[in-house]
Amino acid sequence: LAKTTQPISMDSYEGQEVNITCSHNNIATNDYITWYQQFPSQGPRFIIQGYKTKVTNEVASLFIPADRKSSTLSLPRVSLSDTAVYYCLVGAFSGGYNKLIFGAGTRLAVHP
Amino acid sequence: GAVVSQHPSRVICKSGTSVKIECRSLDFQATTMFWYRQFPKQSLMLMATSNEGSKATYEQGVEKDKFLINHASLTLSTLTVTSAHPEDSSFYICSAQRAGGTDTQYFGPGTRLTVL
Numbered sequence: 001l002a003k004t005t006q007p008i009s010m011d012s013y014e015g016q017e018v019n020i021t022c023s024h025n026n027i028a029t030n031d032y033i034t035w036y037q038q039f040p041s042q043g044p045r046f047i048i049q050g051y052k053t054k055v056t057n058e059v060a061s062l063f064i065p066a067d068r069k070s071s072t073l074s075l076p077r078v079s080l081s082d083t084a085v086y087y088c089l090v091g092a093f094s095g096g097y098n099k100l101i102f103g104a105g106t107r108l109a110v111h112p
Numbered sequence: 113g114a115v116v117s118q119h120p121s122r123v124i125c126k127s128g129t130s131v132k133i134e135c136r137s138l139d140f141q142a143t144t145m146f147w148y149r150q151f152p153k154q155s156l157m158l159m160a161t162s163n164e165g166s167k168a169t170y171e172q173g174v175e176k177d178k179f180l181i182n183h184a185s186l187t188l189s190t191l192t193v194t195s196a197h198p199e200d201s202s203f204y205i206c207s208a209q210r211a212g213g214t215d216t217q218y219f220g221p222g223t224r225l226t227v228l
Contacts, residue, residue: 034216043205043219044156046114087155098209100146100217102156 004088009107018075020106022088025069032098033064033071036087038105044087048073083110113139116208118220125196126228132192133223135206142208145189146217147181150203162189196227 005023012018024033032051036044048055050062050071061074075082085105091098115138125131135145144163148156160181162168168181178200180192189208193200203224207217 036219041203041222041224043116043118043207043222046216046218049216098144098217099158099161100207101158102148104155 003101004090004103006086006088006103006106008104009109011109011111012078013111014079015077018078018082018108018110020073020075020086020088020108021070022073023070024088024090027068027090031090033062033068034089034091034100035060035062035071035073036089037082038085038087047086078108078110080110080112082108084108114210114216114218115139116206116218116220118204118206118223120223121221122224122226124226124228127197128195130192130194131196131225132190133204133206133225135189135191135208135220137187137208137210137218140208140210141186142189142210143186144209145183146207146209147179147189147191148205148207150205150222156205159191193225196225198227201225201227 034049035047037047038044048060048062050064052064055062063072085107087105089100117136119134146161147159149159150156158171159174160168160170162181162183164183164186170176178194183189203222205222207219209217
């Protein structure tokens with residue numbers, strides 16, 4: 001299983017762009033990279049998923065370099081409501097399903 | 113789309129009783145569902161993987177006789193905590209993997225279990 005490493009915590013201010021980088025040196029060829037957001041006492045919410053290069057949706061962008069050993073989640077113009085824990089996960093396919101092992105995540109605090 | 117529900121959202125029970133938690137994928141079929149446990153200020157820990165129509169696969173250290181998992185249909189999986197004790201108090205979260213597609217997992221809102 002690919003292990004991921006993220007910063008434990010980050011601080012930002014409203015309106016700024018936040019970039020959270022995750023390293024996954026042992027990523028396998030068929031692994032996707034997925035980011036989730038979790039608020040206290042709630043289940044994780046899917047943010048974005050990618051395999052290589054750049055992926056963008058209505059809430060975030062995901063940048064993946066050619067070697068795929070890292071990825072960066074970019075949140076444009078954060079607000080106070082973006083204060084949460086962000087998890088980077090790399091899927092490990094086993095028997096036809098995608099087994100996710102959660103790391104510690106990154107606690108993002110957005111300040112006024 | 114991709115909504116997963118859990119019921120109940122919170123439950124309080126006495127030590128020694130059993131508690132059943134339901135996980136449903138509301139708008140898609142899920143061949144595989146997962147059960148996680150999360151203690152305060154900690155990350156999610158995968159407990160077991162549940163495939164429709166077959167026995168669940170438990171992670172190392174998770175007692176299969178204590179945490180009974182049933183995945184009877186493509187939209188429903190249940191977790192039963194048998195003979196619950198205070199140390200079983202935790203936040204239990206399920207996820208469902210959409211059949212086909214990119215195998216993205218979608219998570220339920222979680223169930224807070226408190227054992228007195």
